[in-house]
Amino acid sequence: MKEKRKIGVRLLRIKNRIGGWCKEPYSVMFAVLFCVLLFLIVVPLWEIIKESLQLSASDAKRAGVETGSFSLYYWKQLFASKISFKMLYEPLMHSLVIALCVSVLSITIGGVAAWLMVRSDLPFKKFFSKAIIVPYMLPAWCKAMAWIAVFKNPRIGGSSGFLSYLGIQVPDWLAYGPVAIILVLTIHNYAYTYLLVSSALQSVNAELEEMGEIAGAGRWYILMKITFPLVLPSILGAFILTFSQAMGTFSVPAFLGLKTGYYTISTMLQSALMQGNNGMAMAISIVLIIIAAFNILLNQKLIGTRKSFVTINGKGGRVGASVQLGKWKKLITVIMFLFICAAVLLPLGILVLQSFMLKLGDFGLDNLTLHYWIGEGEKYIANGLPGVLKNPDFIHTLGNTLKLVFTTSIVAALCGQLVGYINSRGKAKWSGRIIDQLVFIPYLIPSIAFGAMYLSMFSAPKSFDIGRWTVEWFPSLYGTFALLVLVSVVKNLPFSSRSGTANMMQIGTELEEAAQVSGIGFFQRMAKIIFPLSKSGFLSGFLLIFINVMKELDLIIILVTPQMKTLPYMAYSYLTGGTEQYSNVVALIMFMIVFLVYFLAGKVSKEDVSLNIG
């Protein structure tokens, strides 16, 4: 009798546990999200590792074993063979030097600019604050293009650049190679540092500094001993961010390095892929991933929390009184203007100018033409390719790109909010933490490796056999729109979920519980309370992804097909095809779209969206 009752209780427990679990929206959402993330993030990661340890068809044939058999061949090749130096060590050294220099330079420039903007009496602040983040809207490779247009010298081939045209001899080391790469990447990346440090500075409460003043400390002393330590976490965060970005970036070193045979680890990765040496490419990807992971770990040790790398939350009270620049004011203002010219106006100006030049390298007035914008096809120019706006291929690609960017941004922002919801509601639970860790992984994987990963994972349909039947449970996605959306959404998940989490954290659980105790169901709570309250966060998440995806080249460069391509790829292929002017036109149109969206979003939402970028 007693036994029986015990069993009864146990059965009831099981029934109630399962029932309760299914009724709990949190756990259902968690389960679904967990499986999806596993499939989209962990499985591809596993595939990379697997591919680096399996012999490809041709290598297997040579070795006389079966295709796909386990082997450390690629790893040995990479680390301990005659080609290791050329394949790994030299490019790795190049990448590390570049990343280090870019980080140091960006932080110096971004940090000083942030301090000037937030804490000094610099004039024209409004203009500067807008202009200074424009580089962020222009893809890095556009700047590389502009660089080439200015510094190109005829010795390396092709037409001459602006300086050569003026008769100035540009040395090779300045035109191509590490110096060019570092400078272009710095001009691209300082905006991150600027945004991170300036929002940190704004959150430093004036009273903290005033306490120092009351204690009789000098300005310099206060800056070094109070302000600087307070913003140090975000400086370190910016350092890690910039370093990782510079390490994994592909397009700039490709534009500015390949011509002179200067390889970085990411261009090496791409060339291995292009040669069909996938095993090697995957092994290089893993090296890159490990470096990124190490980087994050270091950051965690230094700052204590991994989260500080992207956002600094909470604005403090009052920002302290402006520091008088005094006699330096004029000089600093001039320097700022010059910097803005060099970083913002010059690249844009060059792009515009080139897009009107019939023949490259001829900067004369009679060389100007609208042909590349709106010309009909003419036989002697680029094999009769019409101007960009008259080209049906462009119109098609534009439509495609917009479709991709809007779809991705909406999906990614929604996913970000969803992950944010799980993260913020499951802060103390293992389930919340595991999601938090999972969505972070794509950040570690360089774009180009990520693209490669998705290529190998989704180029063939996924299926399994039951007896004689083959069940195809996931179709091949190669060359489809869905693949581009998928890869862009997943790669941007760390950003969108970071913004989603920050957003959801602001919506206290009690707001939801207040409805829960009155018996309002989960979907009603979502629709009527959570969603309306997360609108502005959604918008900034959307915008962040929009700009990222619009510019994206590295990620999709190996996934696009002639039918399914985007504007950045179109510009890239024009450029590599030697018709730079078309490329310039496409890049400019892209920039205008980004700028317009950014501007409109600023009008729609009251907050300053720029603070949420980066």
Place this chain on the structure above:
Amino acid sequence: MKQIELQKVDKYYGDNHVLKGIDLSIEEGEFMTFLGPSGCGKTTTLRVIAGLEKPDGGVVVISGKEAANAKTLHFMAPGKRGLNLVFQSYALWPHMTVYDNVAFVLKVKKMPKGSIYENVMQALSMMQIEEYKDRYPSELSGGQQQRVAIARAIVSKPKVLLLDEPLSNLDAKLRLEMRSELKRLHRELKTTMIYVTHDQVEALTLSTRISVFFEGKIVQVDTPMELYMNPATLQVAKFIGNPKINLIDAHAVVSEEKVVIKSMLGEMSISKEAFEKDLPKTEEWDCVIGLRPEHISVTEEREKSNPVSVATSMLAGSETLIEVEEGGQRIMVKQLGIQKYQAGDKVYLKFLPDQINIFRKDNGKLIKKTQITCPQ
């Protein structure tokens, strides 16, 4: 009829044992207050009752129905328990006007439009905030937000209303005003109310009964008067009352019918019948006398007790707080009116032995209650 019953409720947050076997039953129509210092588990208990937290042990019964049973893992959804909650933070939905905040639940439950309006306006007028119905929460003062939060909770006519430190974010004057407002609300609505606070004055003035929490346990459940006059343990005695109760070390000798208590107050002989059952088994034991400052007075006339000397004398408006000293122990006396004493004055203490509490020294339990019958 019992409205809510908690049986051996346990709750853990990780390794932190937050509720340790809570037993409590609350009658219909009661104004029950959970009183205790910060972090002792009051909010957690409230949330367990509301269904926002699941207990790890024990049973919760609401209106005769099992609402939570940790053994069978049966947990009724919060919305089905017929109660509502006013959060400490108010948790007003910032994107809805006052009217919409209050009407939201009725709208979702698809009540006809006319009766929504009627119900909402009734709730708003009960809280006297009709004129703010089109404002957003951010356009209201703290006290007005508080009223909206209560209106939102009562609009669906819950059988039980839970309030978590509702007055803690208000300034002193508003707090007084809202206190009487809550009392009126309880009278008019006649719902069972459970009220959480760490403020003893609030608890003593509002409640029909008070549960005193310490470190995840309920140590006493009583009416305010009983709680004040006869705190169940030394810990409760120290917590309730301002100025604090005087605790005086004493020694007891038990004889046939009497217990003789010796202390700085002199020797008292108290009939054995006045004591509770659980006296120490030995003939002599140590104990602690509890005596409220307002139950003592000082006089210059000679009394039976030993003379003591005045340490400080502080005027506090309508009363005077006099601290006297004897043999290193201090006693606070609260006397009406303005008294003029200088430090060092020799005085005598006057009090009724009926008005003292006696606690066991070893486990702090109350063994002698005060002997006045309290008018309810």
